[in-house]
Amino acid sequence: ISKMNEKGMSTKTMKHAKTVMSVGFNAAVNDKILSESPVQKIEIPDKQAKERKVLTISELAKIIRAMKNSRWIWSVKFMLYTGVRRGELLALKWSDIEWENKRIKIDESNSSTGLGDTKSRKIHYVPLSDKVINCLAQQLQMLKAENNPITFNDNFTQKEDLKGTDLLVFPTEEGTMIKPNTYYHTLVRFAEKAGVKATPHCLRHTFVYLTRKTLSLKELQEILGHDETTTTLDIYGDMINDTIDKSANQIDNVFEKV
DSSP: OHHHHHTTOOHHHHHHHHHHHHHHHHHHHHTTSOSSOTTTTOOOOOOOOOOOOOOOHHHHHHHHHHHTTSTTHHHHHHHHHHOOOHHHHHHOBGGGEETTTTEEEEOOEEETTEEEOOTTSSOEEEEOOHHHHHHHHHHHHHHHHTTOGGGGSTTOOSSSOOTTOOSBSSBOTTSSBOOHHHHHHHHHHHHHHTTOOOOHHHHHHHHHHHHTTTSOHHHHHHHHTOSSHHHHHHHHHHHHTOOHHHHHHHHHHHHHHO
């Protein structure tokens, strides 16, 4: 914990590490291997949480303009429209798109250690809105235009879709899975070119911020794949409970009298 603190890791990350250690040491106590858990009295440093970067409409427009003619544009729009994590995006298959139910199943994630479960280790669903459907159609057209190997697969039909196949939605030009670091640095470079500081996770934060007044807390929790609404509040409470506009107007009204 001390080393994690020295490296500048967040309070949440250190608490998670303590929780994981507690499981093992508590089991050792129960099995009478240890008399007490050495983790129990560890105090986690309480640090100020890092600001979650939310992109403005102007910044989004700059990034989208910078990526307009690139093969990455539709994946970026997809993340913005759905709020999915980078790893979930890269692991997405066409079979995960439930067209009739108008939803997308998120059950896998691609991380630095390879393909595995999602961060919360649970299956969740995100809405298949008209904008997302158009985004998927444009992505498929792009894959066909670049003669991507997935379009040569036996499962591929010439009916403008790949419904029901286990092929990747957002593959490399070789038809393989994009590495998370590659995706991260690609977006960062495009953002820098546009004069904006942004990472893939900024798109998730921006999704929450832009939909906070439209979606309920429960709906956001389910879309984001959090176990509980308390988790969503813990991470995004300052956004979801945002009353800054109202407060600004109230302040203006007070000083208007002055």
